Amino acid sequence: MSRPQDPGSTGPGSTGPASTGNGHEPGLAARVRERWGVHGRGQHERDRAEARSVDLQDGARHGGARPGGGRRGEHGGGRRGEGRGGEQFVVPRAQPDSYYGKPIIKEPVWQSRDVAGYLFFGGLAGASSVLAGFAQAAGNHRQAQVSKVAAVSAIGLSGVALVADLGRPERFLNMLRVFKPSSPMSVGSWLLSGFGGASAASAACAVTGRLPKVGAAATAGAALIGPAVCTYTAALICDTAVPAWHDAHREMPYLFAGSAASAAGGLGMLALPGHAGQAARFAALGAITEMSAKSRMLRRLGETGEPYQTGRAGSLLDAAELLTAAGAAGAVLAAAGDALGGGVLGRRSRVVTALSGAALVTASALTRFGLFEAGRTSARDPKYVVRPQRERLAAKARELAP
Amino acid sequence: MGFFTDTSVCIGCKACEVACKEWNHVPEDGLNLLGMSYDNTGGLGASTWRHVAFIEQIKRPGDVPGPVDDSGASVLTESVLGEFSADGSRWLMASNVCKHCTESACLDVCPTGALMRTEFGTVVVQEDVCNGCGYCVPACPFGVIDRREDDGRAWKCTLCYDRIGDGLEPACAQACPTQSIQFGPVDELRERAQLRVDALHEAGETGARLYLEDPDDGIGGGGAFFLLLDEPEVYGLPPDPVDTTRDLPRMWKHAATAAGALLVGGLAAAVSGRRGS
Amino acid sequence: MAEAHPVGFQWVMEAKRRGAKIIHVDPRFSRTSAVAHLHVPIRAGADIAFVGGLINYVLQNEKYFEEYVRAYTNASTIITEDFRDTEDLDGLFSGFNPEHRTYDAMTWRYQSGNVAPASGARGLDAARMRDVKEASRGEAHGSGGAAAEIAPDLDETLQDPRCVFQILKRHFARYTPEMVAEVAGVPREQFLEVARLITENSGRDRTTAFVYSLGWTQHTVGVQYIRTAAILQALLGNIGRPGGGIMALRGHASIQGSTDIPTLFDLLPGYLPMPFANGNDNLEGYVDAESVDKGFWANTRDYMVSLLKAWWGDAATAENDFCYDYLPRLTGSHSTYETVLQQIDGKCKGYFLYGQNPGVGSANGRMQRLGLANLDWLVVRDLVMIESATFWKNGPEIDTGEMRTEDIATEVFFMPAAAHTEKDGSFTNTQRMLQWHHTAVEPAGDARSDLWFTYHLGRRIREKLAAAAAERAASAETVIGEAEAVDMDRPILDLTWDYPTWGPQDEPDADAILAEINGSDADGKPLSSYTQLKSDGSTSCGCWIYCGVRADGVNQAARRKPGQEQNWVAPEWGWAWPANRRIIYNRASADLDGKPWSERKALVWWDEEKGKWTGHDVPDFIADRAPSYRPPQGAVGVEAISGIDPFIMQADGKAWLFTPAGLVDGPMPAHYEPQESPLANPFYRQQHNPVRQIISHPDNEYQPSGNEPGSDVFPYVATTYRLTEHHTAGGMSRFLPYLSELQPAFFCEVSPELAAERGLEHMGWATIISARSVIEARVMVTRRMKPLRAGGRVLQQVGLPWHWGPNGLTTGDSANELSHLSLDPNVHIQEVKALAVDIQPGRRPRGPAQRDLVREYQRRAGITEETGTEV
Numbered sequence A: 001m002s003r004p005q006d007p008g009s010t011g012p013g014s015t016g017p018a019s020t021g022n023g024h025e026p027g028l029a030a031r032v033r034e035r036w037g038v039h040g041r042g043q044h045e046r047d048r049a050e051a052r053s054v055d056l057q058d059g060a061r062h063g064g065a066r067p068g069g070g071r072r073g074e075h076g077g078g079r080r081g082e083g084r085g086g087e088q089f090v091v092p093r094a095q096p097d098s099y100y101g102k103p104i105i106k107e108p109v110w111q112s113r114d115v116a117g118y119l120f121f122g123g124l125a126g127a128s129s130v131l132a133g134f135a136q137a138a139g140n141h142r143q144a145q146v147s148k149v150a151a152v153s154a155i156g157l158s159g160v161a162l163v164a165d166l167g168r169p170e171r172f173l174n175m176l177r178v179f180k181p182s183s184p185m186s187v188g189s190w191l192l193s194g195f196g197g198a199s200a201a202s203a204a205c206a207v208t209g210r211l212p213k214v215g216a217a218a219t220a221g222a223a224l225i226g227p228a229v230c231t232y233t234a235a236l237i238c239d240t241a242v243p244a245w246h247d248a249h250r251e252m253p254y255l256f257a258g259s260a261a262s263a264a265g266g267l268g269m270l271a272l273p274g275h276a277g278q279a280a281r282f283a284a285l286g287a288i289t290e291m292s293a294k295s296r297m298l299r300r301l302g303e304t305g306e307p308y309q310t311g312r313a314g315s316l317l318d319a320a321e322l323l324t325a326a327g328a329a330g331a332v333l334a335a336a337g338d339a340l341g342g343g344v345l346g347r348r349s350r351v352v353t354a355l356s357g358a359a360l361v362t363a364s365a366l367t368r369f370g371l372f373e374a375g376r377t378s379a380r381d382p383k384y385v386v387r388p389q390r391e392r393l394a395a396k397a398r399e400l401a402p
Numbered sequence B: 001m002g003f004f005t006d007t008s009v010c011i012g013c014k015a016c017e018v019a020c021k022e023w024n025h026v027p028e029d030g031l032n033l034l035g036m037s038y039d040n041t042g043g044l045g046a047s048t049w050r051h052v053a054f055i056e057q058i059k060r061p062g063d064v065p066g067p068v069d070d071s072g073a074s075v076l077t078e079s080v081l082g083e084f085s086a087d088g089s090r091w092l093m094a095s096n097v098c099k100h101c102t103e104s105a106c107l108d109v110c111p112t113g114a115l116m117r118t119e120f121g122t123v124v125v126q127e128d129v130c131n132g133c134g135y136c137v138p139a140c141p142f143g144v145i146d147r148r149e150d151d152g153r154a155w156k157c158t159l160c161y162d163r164i165g166d167g168l169e170p171a172c173a174q175a176c177p178t179q180s181i182q183f184g185p186v187d188e189l190r191e192r193a194q195l196r197v198d199a200l201h202e203a204g205e206t207g208a209r210l211y212l213e214d215p216d217d218g219i220g221g222g223g224a225f226f227l228l229l230d231e232p233e234v235y236g237l238p239p240d241p242v243d244t245t246r247d248l249p250r251m252w253k254h255a256a257t258a259a260g261a262l263l264v265g266g267l268a269a270a271v272s273g274r275r276g277s
Numbered sequence C: 001m002a003e004a005h006p007v008g009f010q011w012v013m014e015a016k017r018r019g020a021k022i023i024h025v026d027p028r029f030s031r032t033s034a035v036a037h038l039h040v041p042i043r044a045g046a047d048i049a050f051v052g053g054l055i056n057y058v059l060q061n062e063k064y065f066e067e068y069v070r071a072y073t074n075a076s077t078i079i080t081e082d083f084r085d086t087e088d089l090d091g092l093f094s095g096f097n098p099e100h101r102t103y104d105a106m107t108w109r110y111q112s113g114n115v116a117p118a119s120g121a122r123g124l125d126a127a128r129m130r131d132v133k134e135a136s137r138g139e140a141h142g143s144g145g146a147a148a149e150i151a152p153d154l155d156e157t158l159q160d161p162r163c164v165f166q167i168l169k170r171h172f173a174r175y176t177p178e179m180v181a182e183v184a185g186v187p188r189e190q191f192l193e194v195a196r197l198i199t200e201n202s203g204r205d206r207t208t209a210f211v212y213s214l215g216w217t218q219h220t221v222g223v224q225y226i227r228t229a230a231i232l233q234a235l236l237g238n239i240g241r242p243g244g245g246i247m248a249l250r251g252h253a254s255i256q257g258s259t260d261i262p263t264l265f266d267l268l269p270g271y272l273p274m275p276f277a278n279g280n281d282n283l284e285g286y287v288d289a290e291s292v293d294k295g296f297w298a299n300t301r302d303y304m305v306s307l308l309k310a311w312w313g314d315a316a317t318a319e320n321d322f323c324y325d326y327l328p329r330l331t332g333s334h335s336t337y338e339t340v341l342q343q344i345d346g347k348c349k350g351y352f353l354y355g356q357n358p359g360v361g362s363a364n365g366r367m368q369r370l371g372l373a374n375l376d377w378l379v380v381r382d383l384v385m386i387e388s389a390t391f392w393k394n395g396p397e398i399d400t401g402e403m404r405t406e407d408i409a410t411e412v413f414f415m416p417a418a419a420h421t422e423k424d425g426s427f428t429n430t431q432r433m434l435q436w437h438h439t440a441v442e443p444a445g446d447a448r449s450d451l452w453f454t455y456h457l458g459r460r461i462r463e464k465l466a467a468a469a470a471e472r473a474a475s476a477e478t479v480i481g482e483a484e485a486v487d488m489d490r491p492i493l494d495l496t497w498d499y500p501t502w503g504p505q506d507e508p509d510a511d512a513i514l515a516e517i518n519g520s521d522a523d524g525k526p527l528s529s530y531t532q533l534k535s536d537g538s539t540s541c542g543c544w545i546y547c548g549v550r551a552d553g554v555n556q557a558a559r560r561k562p563g564q565e566q567n568w569v570a571p572e573w574g575w576a577w578p579a580n581r582r583i584i585y586n587r588a589s590a591d592l593d594g595k596p597w598s599e600r601k602a603l604v605w606w607d608e609e610k611g612k613w614t615g616h617d618v619p620d621f622i623a624d625r626a627p628s629y630r631p632p633q634g635a636v637g638v639e640a641i642s643g644i645d646p647f648i649m650q651a652d653g654k655a656w657l658f659t660p661a662g663l664v665d666g667p668m669p670a671h672y673e674p675q676e677s678p679l680a681n682p683f684y685r686q687q688h689n690p691v692r693q694i695i696s697h698p699d700n701e702y703q704p705s706g707n708e709p710g711s712d713v714f715p716y717v718a719t720t721y722r723l724t725e726h727h728t729a730g731g732m733s734r735f736l737p738y739l740s741e742l743q744p745a746f747f748c749e750v751s752p753e754l755a756a757e758r759g760l761e762h763m764g765w766a767t768i769i770s771a772r773s774v775i776e777a778r779v780m781v782t783r784r785m786k787p788l789r790a791g792g793r794v795l796q797q798v799g800l801p802w803h804w805g806p807n808g809l810t811t812g813d814s815a816n817e818l819s820h821l822s823l824d825p826n827v828h829i830q831e832v833k834a835l836a837v838d839i840q841p842g843r844r845p846r847g848p849a850q851r852d853l854v855r856e857y858q859r860r861a862g863i864t865e866e867t868g869t870e871v
Ligand SMILES: Nc1nc2c(c(=O)[nH]1)N[C@H]1C(S)=C(S)[C@@H](COP(=O)(O)OP(=O)(O)OC[C@H]3O[C@@H](n4cnc5c(=O)[nH]c(N)nc54)[C@H](O)[C@@H]3O)O[C@H]1N2
Pocket: C001, C003, C004, C005, C025, C026, C027, C028, C030, C042, C043, C044, C045, C046, C047, C212, C213, C214, C215, C216, C249, C250, C251, C252, C719, C720, C721, C722, C723, C724, C725, C726, C727, C728, C729, C833, C834
């Protein structure tokens, strides 16, 4: 795959946008710049400053992608010096230590469209089947019907997203060669297969009205597998080296479950605004769970949670939060209305319910995209990898020290 | 079997990078001047299984305490020769590679079983099984394994599975002129490494430290471990990597509870409805 | 060394592991500095000042190895009273002829009671001396010294003001630590640190080794750089001893072999000088002029006759002077650079390029291409389509508009060559060791080995000539002139050109050629030592110093016995000339009585019982010559070597602290500034090497130097060098993806301080200008480049890896566009290690504007044809 020299990389005074050659990665410089973009200062100006800096000390003090290399050159030398007696030189750690600001771990190679989509639809499907199951049990047939169809179509779409990421459909089958509890994706592929079958059967029977017994069994089955389909994806993204994901593994499953429920409920409200009691209650519970899980998560994560609050991910999640809150309010109203009026509701409130439902569905989607984006940012910036590990080491050291 | 990479004797010749590509037919990885000292490879990836890092720590007058002549060049009063250039200037070079972790995240998360542990204790991708799901990529705490654009599958160092099987040294180790890359049974290498660190400390290189040689670390010890002269992150390595799947049981627990909660929620939504109407 | 000889460098790392201290003297902080204990940044072109300073330190502080110096060097030799030093003549030695720009070495001679017949370079008039310089007799000593009196007057006390020791002392007295700092930019304390380390590590018990390569050779005083090191090492007793010596790291894998069996115009195999048009008229005259009276060079006739027998076999008889007349004669210098001038002048019309890429690799690239473009035909044999084969369509001159493809008449034949992996043969490395390599894969397609090409080309020519001759014989009457024609052809027709071939391509058998080189006796039995060679025509030998490489009919160069299975000298790995000695002149590793100077440094010694020399290495001495032996009055040749004359190839058996003959630019080194230098010579009024080889040509303008007006137009010192990732002119690396990606663009290295001064941006572009041309490079701003304080100012240096050109996967301007032709007078090497340039931010102009910019600079610097050509 001999690639001619990227003309971009030879442009005057440019450090890129040169592909490092790892096909999917944006050029190093591009990413470094992107990275400093986050911190406000352009990499290139940085070089310029470097080259111009007459102050001899300056160069090595703030590394960055400068020829002087190792951003903590002085520190390294210093420690060595200390050992050699007398030489004391610890440069304050202005920037996180890194190798020319390059990421330490690899960014997920997944396309956010595919994988965030897969998370969203998976959640929607799983939760819908739960809603469907209990609706059926509660004799709420219209809701059951809608949610069954929602479940099967959502799981279909999530499958499409997954295959899009794999490239070829048959590659999905490679995953059914083995069952590996150590691999959330392996577990997931079995869950999906099982769930796909059940939800399809349940929907088919519901629509055609044939084989009611089978339908009931399938519905129950889907309702039982559904929750796992909603939450295994949390384990999936958390079981990586991506700090923002991994360190969030305690709350992520609840966040996912909540987000899924509010999406499923929301869809119910949207589909049957005049008959949304159960869906609304489900959605409200979900939205509340999601929001509280998220705030707990951010509180615990501290700096590691930064990517969830800054940049593109930040805006996505903020938007999602607003919509969730609004949608949740709508859902509570709808639920209340339903409790009082027992289904006889005014036109106006039906519109409100429908809109709230739509808001919740959108919110859930945005949340997944936001979470995914945040993971990328967190992987891209070495400081998110280095600092927590440094603190961990410091803590260990403190323990050992008398 | 594994590697001990002694960066204190690396001369940055990159023979390891080239030998690896020649033997394994790894494609060229882009001709781009990166401006990172003499490193134009950038890092490990699907098409770079050995990567030599270059870190310039060059002193200037004033950087080094002690006499400085009128040109400002720092000068030596009595002989304080350590391991490296006496004014404390260093140009660190280090050849990085897959760590062949004892507890390797990439292998754990691989849903197809394409990543496997060989009879030599090394970690290898079977390219005919890999389905390009890309899960191993963010799972690796070192950013080693990566997916290739063209064929969508994941690639990384095989520790020359096809060579060591025939009793040959890995190509990179054989090409290394200074024995910076040493191949052998890991426990033997550990002893050798310890002696080397002690020697370096003797010589005043107190910055010398072993990295990933400890079987009790976050990855159960690296099948490939290193002697570094500075903090790992200076070389682009994580200071305290941990295999993510160590937390997987807890993740499953939370996932299960959350799933249960979802059922309960569904039930609640249905029940309260009943009462309501 | 780590950069350009990484595999050889493993032994330096091994030595470091065992406690050796590594000192690296280099303008840049390179990959070698990175693992050295001490890096000494130096101004390019100032090493004679630095090493001269060490010599002065050793002499002033009496750190020399007294017994060694007294007995094994020419320290006690008295020099003629006519000799005048640079001290007396402000930078010139006596015997200088300004008109011819030559030295007459007469006044550098040893004073001697004996009036032996003048021989070798002695007794030459200035005109002849110029020929000698140009034809570089200086080069004819790759295996020993020049001629000199064998029994000069001595002063054992070393007190006589005219003895070498005292002359040396006076000569180097100026080279004080302060001057070293001033000239070389090496701080006083750092210099003293180096001096201390080196002297502490030399003596009976310890030895210090010097390793050099182009940083020392590519200067107008290149040979004298090495002389300076030789003097220092001789004073410290570090020659002929384990762990000592001066190692020249060679270039292309067998570049040593290509001087032993030369690709040089002025040498025959084994460093036998090429005969001259004037003088050397017949074998007698040649031998008389070129052999010396003492030592192994006294047997020159044996070597020459055996060579002629190897070439012309039965046709070579005592009657016809063994075909001596078949040898071509030198009329002057025909070095590669003179040949380029001949091309430009239209005198050289056809050219073979075997594995060379002058369009990128040779100094003043533009002149190289002007020459190539003026040929009738050009044959390029190379692995890949190099710039020298495509200059006519994409050379820089096409862009500047100086050349138009349609105007270039040169007919270029490109012949794909087989690489070393695709053929049998030997490499001779810097240790004079031959290592055989076998064909690993058959050459692909039309690729053929050079051996194949040369052999079959010769075969066809011989067939044609033979046919023509037969025709002539057949045709009744012979026209006048044809008789000569026949004679003209005889040297080719009579050649022994009958090598066995093998394989589908009729590849000549390389081993058969090695056999011819090794030589055989009257009944064809392989010889085992050059001492067996005879001058009566009964022996043949293609290169006397290689005699023994195929002793007993076994290819000794192919031996690969692992080190751990033999002693530490490893005599059974490959084969080293002469006579498989791994350390030359190793008699010096033993004291006057033949005992090792110390157990730790024992190598060879005299075995009293057996009455012969023995040891770990093959003794480089007459096996049974007792240390006590002293030659009888009037003894000549090998007989004249006394038991304490370790340097058996030297006319007087001693290591030369002072060279009475053999060098054309002075008996001792003196610091001269490079041809182009921003600084004036702080040592003498004489700025440059007065006899440096100047090539006055409109396309080879020189820049003003030192205090001359306009020298400030080129304020920075530039040096060119290699990167591990690339090979020379790029044919072997720029076309390979795995190497190209490791250094994918031409860049220049500058310090942050220089970057600030000129507004250069890291990874931006820089334009670099000299009086010859202008190039552009990406900028690498790095602290590895350090500003130096020299000549009373802060001096910035620009580093230029010179591997790039227009072809291949990674392309860029060639640094050699900037360099000029001014050569070392002894060996004609170009000065590409120390240039003066200007550097500006941004890319260079395109098209004709490039030449305009260069002319603009020439104007600003007031450059004329005369600039820089003064003595
Ligand atoms: N990888 C690689 N290896 C090679 C080659 C190659 O092209 N690539 N080429 C081969 C050939 S043909 C040869 S001849 C050898 C050459 O081998 P080297 O001589 O080692 O090669 P260079 O890099 O040209 O020069 C060596 C050093 O001289 C320094 N220098 C420049 N000017 C001065 C000076 O005035 N004084 C001092 N003390 N140092 C100075 C330069 O900074 C450079 O670091 O390498 C051989 N090996």
